[in-house]
Amino acid sequence: MIKKLISLYQSFSQFIAGNADDFNVEQRLLNIALLFSILASMLSILINVQLQLPEALHYTISIGALLLIYMYISARIFKLFFVWPFIVIALLILSISWIFNEGPSGSINYIYILASVVFMSILPRDKRFWIGVVVFANLLVLYAINHFLPHWVHPYPSAQVRESDLLMTFTYVLLFSILIFSSVRKYYENERDLVEEQKLKIEQQHKNITDSIQYAREIQQALFHNQDRIKQFYSDSFIFWQPKDVVSGDFYVFNKYGTKGEKILTAVADCTGHGVPGALITILGVSFFNEIILQKPDLSASEFLELLRQKVKTALQQHKPNGALDNHDGIDLALIIYDPESNSLDYAGANRPIYLIREKQMVEFKPNRMPIGINYNDAKKFTNHRIQLQKNDEVILFTDGFSDQFGGSAYQKYYLSNLKKLLISNAGKPMAKQLELLQDVFEDWKGSNEQTDDVLIVGIKF
Numbered sequence: 001m002i003k004k005l006i007s008l009y010q011s012f013s014q015f016i017a018g019n020a021d022d023f024n025v026e027q028r029l030l031n032i033a034l035l036f037s038i039l040a041s042m043l044s045i046l047i048n049v050q051l052q053l054p055e056a057l058h059y060t061i062s063i064g065a066l067l068l069i070y071m072y073i074s075a076r077i078f079k080l081f082f083v084w085p086f087i088v089i090a091l092l093i094l095s096i097s098w099i100f101n102e103g104p105s106g107s108i109n110y111i112y113i114l115a116s117v118v119f120m121s122i123l124p125r126d127k128r129f130w131i132g133v134v135v136f137a138n139l140l141v142l143y144a145i146n147h148f149l150p151h152w153v154h155p156y157p158s159a160q161v162r163e164s165d166l167l168m169t170f171t172y173v174l175l176f177s178i179l180i181f182s183s184v185r186k187y188y189e190n191e192r193d194l195v196e197e198q199k200l201k202i203e204q205q206h207k208n209i210t211d212s213i214q215y216a217r218e219i220q221q222a223l224f225h226n227q228d229r230i231k232q233f234y235s236d237s238f239i240f241w242q243p244k245d246v247v248s249g250d251f252y253v254f255n256k257y258g259t260k261g262e263k264i265l266t267a268v269a270d271c272t273g274h275g276v277p278g279a280l281i282t283i284l285g286v287s288f289f290n291e292i293i294l295q296k297p298d299l300s301a302s303e304f305l306e307l308l309r310q311k312v313k314t315a316l317q318q319h320k321p322n323g324a325l326d327n328h329d330g331i332d333l334a335l336i337i338y339d340p341e342s343n344s345l346d347y348a349g350a351n352r353p354i355y356l357i358r359e360k361q362m363v364e365f366k367p368n369r370m371p372i373g374i375n376y377n378d379a380k381k382f383t384n385h386r387i388q389l390q391k392n393d394e395v396i397l398f399t400d401g402f403s404d405q406f407g408g409s410a411y412q413k414y415y416l417s418n419l420k421k422l423l424i425s426n427a428g429k430p431m432a433k434q435l436e437l438l439q440d441v442f443e444d445w446k447g448s449n450e451q452t453d454d455v456l457i458v459g460i461k462f
Helices: 002-017 025-052 055-077 083-100 107-122 125-150 157-225 227-233 275-295 301-315 414-426 431-446
Strands: 236-243 250-257 263-271 331-339 344-350 354-358 361-365 384-389 396-399 455-461
Touching: 002 236, 025 055, 025 083, 025 107, 025 157, 055 083, 083 107, 083 125, 083 275, 083 301, 083 431, 107 125, 107 157, 125 455, 157 227, 157 275, 157 301, 227 236, 236 250, 236 431, 250 455, 263 275, 263 396, 275 301, 301 331, 301 344, 354 414, 414 431, 431 455
Parallel strands: none
Antiparallel strands: 236 455, 250 263, 263 331, 331 344, 344 384, 354 361, 354 396, 396 455
């Protein structure tokens, strides 16, 4: 029986206030306040007639009730919410009723308390202070009228009428207060439950996404091979690879190359973006590297980049019939092909240079200013650099993550000029020590700041 009554009450409340999908909490409370203000006005007219109170009071409340009916229909059906007009009309009705119901000794003072609570429940938090000021000012004016113009305030016809009006008003205020407070509690509990449900849903989605990204990281690392793989090709070398996110937009390649596998191909690449978008391009890039290594083992470094560029453009559909640029996803990279027999290497670069450090002197080999992908200089070919090496030469391949890192006391980029000085000062030391020094400098510079980009530096001593 109790459950049935609760169910009926909830159905009735939803009928008069509207459901949560169409109305927020304040709007539903406004609908309830409007409807019960209408009912209270009608009941008040009947009671006032029965108690033989002045006719002016009946007409005032009747006009107010008609306006409230219009507002309720507008809000409930057409979703037009007249919050401040409702407050103004309610205060006008209360003010006139206060004057015709014995002012400070009458029953309307109870309704003012209830009205203040209702007004605050239907207004946003930042407006509640001001409605308190408005209600206080309204009462201040009424009490001033009672003090300076006491003949304006009408007493009850008799003590019996006064007691009857006080009793009925108190009963109405009590019942309406119970309804308002129970509605507020129910609505906010529903909102809290909805927020909790959405929170759990978001947490589950976050877990699913995080698990997927973590799995993508494992796939990416499997494609890149273990960092110790470089030792198979270059005994004194290092890789400083530090993704900004779980997965990286930077990648490296070490592989045998040539018709007999007599050469060593090394590449350091920076794909568009970082995180998941960049990681997708890295997988594409590594796949194309492996494909070209198997199918075209006799290319120079520049020819390798030309073929790689065509494959990336085709895969990303970076073309339109009218020749307009479609998207700018691509790869910046430095590629070297080392020939141990001649102790020389070929270098070609797409927006990424390499540094050769020989006897504490640095030589920079500049790249072509175009990416692996579509660009406005698409017809230009990549340049091939042939470099004759000497014993203890060091070659550095790198992306821009280290030099672009913000930090330091002035919160600025590290810049290439500082990276060059650091690499020169580290030159001659064992590569493992150089890696340690690079990591220390990077962390000291970054400090508590967020990592700006993926970081990748490869150092090789020949």
